[in-house]
Amino acid sequence: MEIIILIIPFLLAMMLGKFIIPYIMLITYKKRLFDPIDARKIHQHIIPRLGGVAFVPIQCCLLAITIIMVYKLNFVDLKIATWEVFPMFIMLICGMVILYITGIADDLIGVSYRWKFMVQIIVALLLPLSGLWINNLYGLGFVTEIPIWIGVPLTVFLVVLIINAINLMDGLDGLCSGLVGIGCLVLGMLFVYYQAWIHALLAFITTGILISFFYYNVFGTSKRRRRIFMGDTGSMTLGYTMAFLTISFSMNNNNIKPFTEGAVVIAFSTLIVPVFDVIRVIYLRWKNKQALFKPDRNHLHHKLLNLGLSHKSAMLVIISISLVFCIVNVLLVQVMSNNLVLVMDVFLWICFNYGIEVLFAYKRQPKFDKQTSLEKSMPLVKKYNF
Template sequence: MEYILILLVGFFLALSLAQMIIPRILIISLRKRLFDVPDFRKIHSRPVSRLGGVSFFPAILFTVTFLVGLCKIIGWGIFSDSTSQFPEVLLLCSGLTLLFTVGIADDLVGVRYRQKFIVQFLSACMFPLAGLYINDLYGLFWIHSIPVYIGMPFTVLLVIFITNSINLIDGIDGLASGLSMVALFVYACLFAYNDLWIYSLIALTTVGVLLPFFYFNVFGNANRGKKIFMGDTGSLTLGFILSFLTIKYTMNEYAETNFNYEGAILVAFSLLLVPCLDVIRVVMRRVRNGKSPFLPDKTHIHHKFLAMGYSPRKAMIAILCISFAFGLSNILLISHVNNTLLFIADVVVWTVMNLWMDKVINDREVVKKI
């Protein structure tokens, strides 16, 4: 019972901190004119503060460290087995500090992509440094154990990819935060089920931080200065935490934790299939059309829903439902279907869905011309 109590305390403490911080960020943004100004690529028509993500890392860091320290002082055994996990959590905080710094700089004055990439690379290197890397694909594409010299660089690239996927999916109100909350809640349950409580605490604390932001982001009134975006600070923070939890859940540590779930690789990544597959599709499309893969455009999945006539809020809800469907179906089917076949089925469903969306958009354009 004390385990659930600590998780709930962490959730509500983080929620309360974010609820106090975000209105003050809005006041500072108004006084200092720190706004995201609308342009041809953006959905909003009024200047909106882009500093909502500034509240994420401090609230998460305070909540997790405070509760871990308090439990040690009181003598509660919830984190008694987490001494070996502390290096992972500490280096997670080190990487988050780097990303938090470059995110704020980018939201305030702008940072070149090359500089952001270098910081992302250094942050991603924190995971292998802590001994955390992809060491097993659990039979996906008939690959099992992965040697260290392949697993570590592969993990670094994967962290950068996931982090940027969350950054790029942040195109309409509530989408990045909504997708992240769904994934984080499932991770909290998975880690709690496997008695990895400190990771469950990190996941549920992040959900608590996101809820007040989600309210101001989706339901806030821009005309009254009550609306806020997470900016690069927030999306990089979320992407990095999701990367950490994904790789931790995926890493085969059977000898240490008595945990060897054959579906770990696909279950972990099914929670992030929508942003990850969307980035792969967009990059492939840009390369095929002879454009730079880093050149921004309006071809992401949320842009497609808007082009189909959906409102931003309905598009957000539809994409969240798609993400939830992918995650739930993979979790239910993983024990009955081969990893590789299930992943191929996911890709086929995703491809057919996008082809159907393209057809609907083309038909609407033809009708408009007529």
């Protein structure tokens, strides 16, 4: 019965997305609300960027309706400590609404990064206010329980980092929605395993809407192949959703789920690719004395495109890497310490990026053209009668 409670909202999210997103596309084309084209952007055609407008209404409505029906009809016991868990979801919805409004304003008229950064800090503070914060590192860095005066700032920092990491990965068709969809699917199954049903419900609803959006973002409508971007409205709210789910899984709180030795590593495995990539990009900007928030083309998907991969191939490679990290880390925490798993992740990430740099350098080397070299040498042959 609990699985049915998850499957029905998941399917409804897909159907609502398939119904609502084409109407959003119709409005954006009629009102000509397109994503601007510039030298940094990969696309060279007019494409609207308001697809993320569909996410928050579907997430919040399906989540609220399902929870109310479960409690009113009382046909299944989800074993939830109401007063401990519900404030977290209430603050989640408040934060999503704030980011939703900010994202729409940014997609339509533009919002400076300073104002967006302030809004992100405000919504990040809502989670500790509801009682959700990282209170245990499970031996990571040889630290276990941490006091609230360290856990709350750490939580705020991670929420802001995750929101921006997801936002910056929205550079290829299907990349952001694919990464978040994989992350929500993995976290949803983990929450099901630990019988954290409401968290699993949120994860599967988000996965459902992202499946519909992925289709329209990558393939477009069936008639004219018109596609749509999610914009900051979608990427910021998805980042906030992922931050909520990962921190919920990481927190040592029996009202959410039982104690899990590798909770932090497992949870943040779903975010390794976007978080590691944004850390690498910010480090390069700092090293080259560039503005930390200035857009550039140093992200992982740009590097794969420079190697000659197509947009879809680069997207599939990155999503596959994220999925591999998730599966491998879930298995390794059973037999290895959290510190060793983290060191291995960092090592593999560095090796992967170094391999890309080596391949790119090899590709840029001028290749010897026998015919061209012979033609260049002919004048010398004639001059000196060789």
